[in-house]
Amino acid sequence: MEYMINIIETCGKNIVTRDDGKVVHDLIIDQWNKVDTIRIDFGNVLVASVSFFDEIFGQLALEYSRGELTKKIDVDNIQEFDRALLNDIIRSRLRQREYKTETPH
């Protein structure tokens, strides 16, 4: 089963701040164990905000592996700049996750 999040319909113009991103993040968390795939449609709108993407995907990348993320989430109609930014943010958080895992407490 698939769950669709349309960014334009869900967020409107509120695609900049962490609070904006949290709306989408909460939807993903709510559906994570209920569906096979969560499809996020950015409607080709340019986001260009680290805060927005990091709030949506940052926590997920700290909690889930790269494989788990790509298995569960599909991203559609995202601008190339945003795609690069999104990948960069997720890599940053995955590195942070690896570092935390490797660092003895």
Place this chain on the structure above:
Amino acid sequence: MHVVKFPLLLTIRNANCIIERCQAAIFSPDQEILFDLSNCAFSDPFAITFIVGAAKACIARGHVVSYRPALNKKLNEYLTSIGFYEWGKGRDGAMKYAHHQAELRHFNGLDPTYTSTIINVLQSVLTMSQGVKDSLHLSINELMTNTFDHSETLEGCFVCAQSYTERGNVNICITDFGRGILRALSSVPTYAHLTNSIDAIKLAIEEGVSSRVGKLAGLGLTHIHRFLKVNEGEIHIMSGDGWVHWNYKNGNGVAIWQKKLRIAFEGTIVNIIARADGEGLYILESEMRDEPIF
């Protein structure tokens, strides 16, 4: 009357002098403050944002602010065109700056449309690749978000952008008069050991470092640094009594320069100098070799 006499060049190189004199005005026992720019011949975004911020701080303390305009015709025309002399003339209501140009703005909250406006203004006088535009868009968004997230100031931030055609670069400065990086970071137990502003500034650019307790953050300055590294630009960060300058010019790695300001100030200044013709931009070469995740 307390007269603030400014030097010939209102630039970041004279930061110590400008900050020292503005701070003296803010805490002056005199009610009337005169910002005297009559001897000035040039001003960069750092000086513009800091002086208008200081004017606002003076007014908040009950001072009456006025200006002696620059005698240099070119500078005077520029400062007039961006509404510089309007700051402080009125009372509280008049501080709601409504100028349509993007070169100087004051924010009490995030305004996403402003970022596009400022990029358009820069683009009108300077040829910039799409990558530079996108990266600057991102940088400004992030710096403004940082201000509202971390500084805990009710006064918002001041943003000024200028393009220098002959130098082929753009200079964007974001100044807030909030609690500063050291106080923001040291309020979090993880960074409570921090005792000086320079260490705090250098830590703030590292991945995942943030004062946002219980929330994710700490990528803003990191990403700006990555952009400037590829762009071969520069960034100055001043906060409290610390001043750190990263210079990625000439592709020879980074030259880091740091010093203590002669006088500390409450707040943070982030001054970016980006090359307008720099390609490559945001994505690091090492990361481009990776398979994309999405």
